[in-house]
Amino acid sequence: MRLQRAAVLDMLAQDGPLTAREVSARIPAASPQTVSTLVYRLKVERLIHVSAWKHEGCVRLTPMPAYSLGSEADAPRPPRARDVRRAQRARQRFIQRLPPNSVWAYAGRAA
Numbered sequence: 001m002r003l004q005r006a007a008v009l010d011m012l013a014q015d016g017p018l019t020a021r022e023v024s025a026r027i028p029a030a031s032p033q034t035v036s037t038l039v040y041r042l043k044v045e046r047l048i049h050v051s052a053w054k055h056e057g058c059v060r061l062t063p064m065p066a067y068s069l070g071s072e073a074d075a076p077r078p079p080r081a082r083d084v085r086r087a088q089r090a091r092q093r094f095i096q097r098l099p100p101n102s103v104w105a106y107a108g109r110a111a
Helices: 002-015 020-026 032-044 081-097
Strands: 048-054 064-069
Touching (some): 002 020, 020 032
């Protein structure tokens, strides 16, 4: 476990922000669950922090945390894509229900 711990810290120092999945791909001897547990422990010990949120490919809608060395504050988690789309659809429904002479009906249109 100590060797993997040192390897993870070295990777983050050299290669910058990495997700747990990227770290586990670079350590072939460790399972993804082991690396995920190790990253969690390092975060609890304040040796690493969430520096950014990455979308891994176009398959994942939910971004994954990218970790860096240091005990700084974590980067804020972005809103879920599902919530943003839901808000956009609700706004469109609201605009469609307004009478045509309403000022709010022109809010989303370009001049």
